[in-house]
Structure formats: structure tokens, C-alpha cells
Amino acid sequence: VTQQRATVRALEHTADAGIEIEATSLAGLLEGAVAGMIEIVRGGARVGNGETREVRAHGTDPALLLRDLLRNVLSLHEADGFVPIDCVVALEEGTGPIEARCTLRGGALEDPPATELKGVTLHGLAASRVGGAWRARVIFDV
Amino acid sequence: MPQRTESRTLRLGDLELRRLDPYRWVIPRQGKMRVEGMIYADEALMEDLAAPGQGGDEAVQQVANVACLPGIVGRSIGMPDIHWGYGFAIGGVAAFDPGQGGVVSPGGVGYDINCGVRLLRTDLKELDVRPRLADLMNQIMRDVPAGVGSRTKRTALSAHEVREVLAEGAGWAVRKGYGLPEDLERTEGGGCLPGADPERVSPRAIERGRSQVGTVGSGNHFIEVGFVDRIFDAPVAARLALEMGTVCVLIHSGSRGLGYQVCDDFLDVMLAAAARYCIDLPDRQLACAPLTSPEAGDYLGAMNAAANFAFANRQMMAHRVREAFARVLGRSHEAQGIRQVYDVAHNIAKWENHELDGAMRRLCVHRKGATRAFPPGHPELIPLYREVGQPVLIPGDMGRYSYVLVGTGAAYRETFGSTCHGAGRRMSRHAAKKSVKGRSLRQEFRDMGIEVRASSFDTIAEEVPEAYKDVAEVVEVVDRAGIGRTVARLHPMGVLKG
Numbered sequence: 001v002t003q004q005r006a007t008v009r010a011l012e013h014t015a016d017a018g019i020e021i022e023a024t025s026l027a028g029l030l031e032g033a034v035a036g037m038i039e040i041v042r043g044g045a046r047v048g049n050g051e052t053r054e055v056r057a058h059g060t061d062p063a064l065l066l067r068d069l070l071r072n073v074l075s076l077h078e079a080d081g082f083v084p085i086d087c088v089v090a091l092e093e094g095t096g097p098i099e100a101r102c103t104l105r106g107g108a109l110e111d112p113p114a115t116e117l118k119g120v121t122l123h124g125l126a127a128s129r130v131g132g133a134w135r136a137r138v139i140f141d142v
Numbered sequence: 143m144p145q146r147t148e149s150r151t152l153r154l155g156d157l158e159l160r161r162l163d164p165y166r167w168v169i170p171r172q173g174k175m176r177v178e179g180m181i182y183a184d185e186a187l188m189e190d191l192a193a194p195g196q197g198g199d200e201a202v203q204q205v206a207n208v209a210c211l212p213g214i215v216g217r218s219i220g221m222p223d224i225h226w227g228y229g230f231a232i233g234g235v236a237a238f239d240p241g242q243g244g245v246v247s248p249g250g251v252g253y254d255i256n257c258g259v260r261l262l263r264t265d266l267k268e269l270d271v272r273p274r275l276a277d278l279m280n281q282i283m284r285d286v287p288a289g290v291g292s293r294t295k296r297t298a299l300s301a302h303e304v305r306e307v308l309a310e311g312a313g314w315a316v317r318k319g320y321g322l323p324e325d326l327e328r329t330e331g332g333g334c335l336p337g338a339d340p341e342r343v344s345p346r347a348i349e350r351g352r353s354q355v356g357t358v359g360s361g362n363h364f365i366e367v368g369f370v371d372r373i374f375d376a377p378v379a380a381r382l383a384l385e386m387g388t389v390c391v392l393i394h395s396g397s398r399g400l401g402y403q404v405c406d407d408f409l410d411v412m413l414a415a416a417a418r419y420c421i422d423l424p425d426r427q428l429a430c431a432p433l434t435s436p437e438a439g440d441y442l443g444a445m446n447a448a449a450n451f452a453f454a455n456r457q458m459m460a461h462r463v464r465e466a467f468a469r470v471l472g473r474s475h476e477a478q479g480i481r482q483v484y485d486v487a488h489n490i491a492k493w494e495n496h497e498l499d500g501a502m503r504r505l506c507v508h509r510k511g512a513t514r515a516f517p518p519g520h521p522e523l524i525p526l527y528r529e530v531g532q533p534v535l536i537p538g539d540m541g542r543y544s545y546v547l548v549g550t551g552a553a554y555r556e557t558f559g560s561t562c563h564g565a566g567r568r569m570s571r572h573a574a575k576k577s578v579k580g581r582s583l584r585q586e587f588r589d590m591g592i593e594v595r596a597s598s599f600d601t602i603a604e605e606v607p608e609a610y611k612d613v614a615e616v617v618e619v620v621d622r623a624g625i626g627r628t629v630a631r632l633h634p635m636g637v638l639k640g
Contacts, residue, residue, distance in 0.1 A: 043600065112597060124425070124427075
């Protein structure tokens with residue numbers, strides 16, 4: 001997945017799969033998380049590139065926003081096989097929950113997916129700004 | 143790093159464990175723990191758990207976290223196959239009393255609601271099947287969809303039919319001709335849990351389930367053809383119709399995407415409920431609601447419905463397996479004596495009666511990666527098994543062996559009638575894949591006499607035997623601790639991995 005605003009690292013977990021993300025902004029963090037999750041689903045599979053989709057997400061804190069976004073992207077994949085190869089996140093912060101609009105570019109998988117993710121767990125879910133960097137951690141149920 | 147502070151204590155992460163006897167380790171109450179924790183393990187399993195990179199400190203912390211939840215009674219328990227999960231550890235058991243503010247938590251059941259195991263036995267012996275094994279495994283692979291996102295066009299259901307499945311469970315499948323009425327009585331809860339409420343299952347969950355009934359799925363799910371290669375308790379084995387050489391089939395799967403969606407939907411509900419009822423959560427994945435609340439009632443209604451979907455899923459697969467045996471071996475499944483031994487869940491929360499402090503109490507028992515193991519004489523057991531105890535089915539890895547046990551009185555007294563559920567992972571999927579680079583796994587299995595079928599090489603690589611603990615060690619601890627009684631060992635011949 002094309003992702004230039006974040007660093008994503010796979011977490012070793014005996015039961016499941018997880019990623020840690022670091023970025024300079026919350027939007028970059030969310031983009032990196034989408035990229036990391038899709039990497040797990042996709043593995044080395046080829047992906048089409050002709051479609052654009054948009055998903056929205058919201059959360060009362062950055063961690064719940066992150067989970068909601070990942071769930072919605074996973075739902076797209078589950079529903080009709082769409083897999084993004086690029087994503088751009090725009091944040092809408094007001095007085096209520098944080099909202100994100102994510103524009104995804106991609107298509108259907110042309111090879112079998114590598115991994116079925118059952119869900120985006122709340123276990124150890126974290127997303128916060130530490131110093132000048134945004135950091136997040138998310139565990140997926142496999 | 144784990145640090146041994148004295149001969150009978152062990153420090154894992156922030157917690158100190160005290161060894162009670164060779165198979166029991168106590169986590170004394172500390173911090174916000176309402177009860178103590180108990181982990182069943184011998185020295186070797188505990189050393190393995192404590193080894194760097196095993197996530198053992200996280201798993202033990204999860205047992206302690208569960209002990210902090212409101213209304214927990216007895217102990218927060220970890221089985222010998224315990225490993226790091228999310229919220230609850232995999233291999234975790236906890237019971238909650240509604241009269242003491244007890245809760246239900248989707249994280250204590252898991253995404254794959256009623257993930258479980260079904261065992262079929264046959265009149266066939268190993269040598270009856272061995273010459274046609276490759277054909278048999280090919281036929282099973284054709285007839286039972288397996289792998290990531292596996293779906294079936296053959297039995298895709300309407301939304302209305304999915305709701306029927308949610309209400310009727312395995313009975314729906316038998317009513318439609320997929321199996322035998324006797325299969326139902328040899329299934330936990332008759333293959334249909336009471337209290338299922340399809341109206342509490344979201345349209346999205348129902349949509350996900352429409353094309354997934356009768357499919358294996360992915361990850362560690364499988365269909366395994368094997369034979370009995372060791373009998374530990376001949377009279378009990380005879381009651382289960384198992385003898386040396388008997389060809390058996392193990393089916394391991396759950397509620398597929400429908401169950402995952404139910405869990406996901408209710409995590410949001412439970413997060414809000416935990417805030418509303420002022421429940422302090424040590425981990426958000428332990429989001430929960432008091433058992434007396436409407437949120438708990440809704441979740442249990444949906445969870446039981448998803449559990450029924452899982453029973454129907456395994457029922458359909460068992461039927462397809464019977465058909466595959468008939469087609470490949472040229473005799474009807476009746477003539478081959480293919481009968482169900484038992485079907486049991488290992489991801490579930492159930493209302494059960496247990497004796498606590500000298501009084502019978504109605505408790506909500508969570509088993510996440512743990513198997514019900516009711517003792518001889520328990521009124522919920524069918525007459526066939528009432529004398530010997532409930533069959534317990536413990537799959538191992540695909541290269542070594544699996545076990546059949548029965549429940550015991552000690553399990554009923556100590557662990558709310560629960561025991562282990564499998565080998566337990568000891569390597570992450572990523573590490574497992576790295577460890578097999580350059581190896582020809584299919585050939586390795588063939589050299590071991592095992593025909594492996596899978597939709598992708600990655601699945602086989604993630605599930606190599608060394609990714610798991612040796613299930614023999616897990617079962618030995620269970621047996622010696624008395625929370626299960628070993629009956630027979632099954633050796634794999636053919637495996638269809640998800």
C-alpha cells in the first residue's frame with residue numbers, strides 16, 4: 001500500500017496479528033493503519049486499481065476513531081472484495097466526536113487473500129500523540 | 143524477563159505466581175483483583191509460557207485482568223494451553239454471579255462464537271482408508287469450502303433461512319436432510335442453545351452468514367481424517383465406540399463471519415454499557431454489562447443465535463464428509479458406520495448451575511478457548527454418556543495427534559466443569575512462516591503419511607506443528623490435575639486446512 005506519511009511495524013502476537021504505527025499527524029496515523037491492515041489481508045496478492053471508494057468513521061477519542069475506520073475498510077473488503085492500494089484521510093474535528101473521511105483507491109484482489117481478519121479488537125488499542133509524534137497500536141483477531 | 147524469586151514462585155511481568163502443586167499456579171489477589179487467579183501448568187509448560195517472546199506475561203496479566211471484573215466468583219482460570227489473546231487469554235475460564243453484579247463480556251467469548259469441535263467415528267480401520275486417502279481428501283476439499291473468506295454457492299441461504307438457522311441450530315440442518323437426528327442428541331445442548339434471539343442479530347451479520355453455513359473458514363480451522371492409535375481408558379473408549387485403528391474425523395470451525403459480526407456489534411454496545419454502569423475496565427476488550435441489564439440480555443440472545451449457526455455449520459460439514467466417504471469408498475455412510483461421537487463448543491458463555499460455598503448457584507460461565515467437561519452423572523448428559531462423563535475433544539497440531547477425553551468431578555468442582563481446548567500456539571503466525579522458509583511442507587507431511595490440503599501455502603506455513611505446544615503435554619497436565627480424563631489418542635492421516 002502506498003503510504004508515505006507513516007511507519008508501520010508488524011507486532012508479534014501468538015494468537016493474532018497486530019501493527020504499530022507512527023506518524024507526524026493523526027491523519028497520517030490513520031492512513032498508515034489502513035495500509036498496515038491491508039498488508040496483512042493482502043499479503044502478496046495483486047490488486048486492481050480502477051475504483052475509488054469513500055468511508056467515514058467517527059470516535060470519541062483517536063483510538064476509537066482508528067478502530068471505526070479500520071472496521072469500515074474491512075467491511076468494504078468483506079462485502080465485495082474491495083482492497084485499497086492508496087488512502088487519503090481528511091479529519092473533521094468539531095466539538096463532538098472526531099470524524100474522518102477516507103478516500104480509498106483500489107479494486108478487487110486478483111489473487112487469493114493471505115489472511116482473514118475476523119475483527120479489529122479493542123485489546124491494547126491505543127492512539128495518542130507522544131511528543132511530536134502520533135503513535136498507535138492495534139490487534140486484529142485472525 | 144521472567145525471574146524466579148524463590149523455588150515455588152515465579153514472576154511474570156508485574157505478577158507473582160505461587161506454585162500450589164506440580165500442576166497448579168496461583169496468582170494471589172493484588173491490586174483490583176476481586177478473586178485470585180489459577181493457571182494449570184507443569185514446570186515445563188510454565189517455563190515455555192515464561193520464555194521471552196511467548197507473550198506469557200501478557201496471558202497471565204489477562205487472567206489477572208479478568209479477576210478484576212464485577213461479580214466474578216471462584217477463580218479466574220487459565221488452562222494449560224493458555225496463550226496471549228485479546229481481553230481474556232485464550233484458554234480462559236471465568237464465572238459470574240448475577241446476584242453479585244456479575245457481567246457478561248463478548249471479549250470472554252471471542253469473535254468466533256461457538257468455535258468448537260465435532261468428532262465422527264467409523265467402522266473403518268486405517269488400512270481401509272489409506273489406499274484411497276488422497277482421493278478422499280480431494281473429495282472433501284471439493285465438497286467443503288475452506289480457506290480465507292470461504293463461501294458456498296451450493297447452500298447459500300436467504301436472510302429468512304439464516305434466521306431459521308439462528309433459532310434452530312443443528313436441528314435446522316437435520317430437518318433439511320443434512321445429517322441424522324441422533325447427531326443432535328450427541329451435540330452439546332442438543333445443537334440448539336436456548337435463549338437464541340435472531341432479532342438481536344444485525345442485518346450485516348446475517349448477510350455475512352448467508353453463504354457461509356457449511357464452510358470451514360481459515361486460520362486454525364480444519365477437517366482431519368485420522369485413526370485411533372492409542373487407548374488410555376478402554377471401557378470409556380468402548381462407550382464412545384472407539385477402538386484401536388478406528389478411523390475418525392475431527393471438524394474444527396465456528397460461526398464464521400456471522401459470529402465475528404455479532405461480537406463486533408456488541409463490543410460497541412458493551413463499551414457504552416460499561417461507561418453507563420460505571421464498570422472500571424482494565425482492558426477495553428473486556429467491555430461488559432451486568433447480567434441483569436438489557437444490554438446483557440440482547441448480547442446473550444445474539445450470542446446464542448450465533449452459537450446455533452455454528453452448530454448448524456458443523457452439522458452441514460459433517461454431512462458433506464459422510465457423503466465424501468460414501469462416494470470415494472463406494473458404500474453408504476450407514477454401511478461404514480459413520481456416527482457422531484460428540485460436538486462441543488470452546489468459545490461460549492452459558493448459564494449453568496454450579497456449587498459454590500456449599501450452595502447451588504446459577505452462574506454465567508465464560509469459556510474462551512476452553513471446553514465444557516461435565517462429569518459422570520451430570521443431568522445434562524445424554525444416557526449414553528452419563529456413566530462415563532461428557533466427551534471432550536482436544537485437537538492438536540496437524541502433524542502429531544489429537545485427544546479424546548471425558549469430563550471429571552474435579553473439573554466440575556474446580557473449573558466450573560471446564561478443561562483445555564487444544565495445543566495452544568507458541569509462535570506468532572509471522573514467526574511460523576519465517577521458520578519454514580525454504581522447506582517443502584507438503585512433501586514433509588507426505589513423508590509423515592499425512593495428506594494435507596489447503597487453499598494456500600501460507601495457511602500450512604502458519605499452522606506447522608512447531609507453531610504449537612505439544613498437545614500431549616497439555617493433556618497430561620489436564621489428566622494429572624484431574625480436570626479431564628484421557629481416553630484415546632488420534633493420529634492424523636489427512637488434513638484439510640482452512
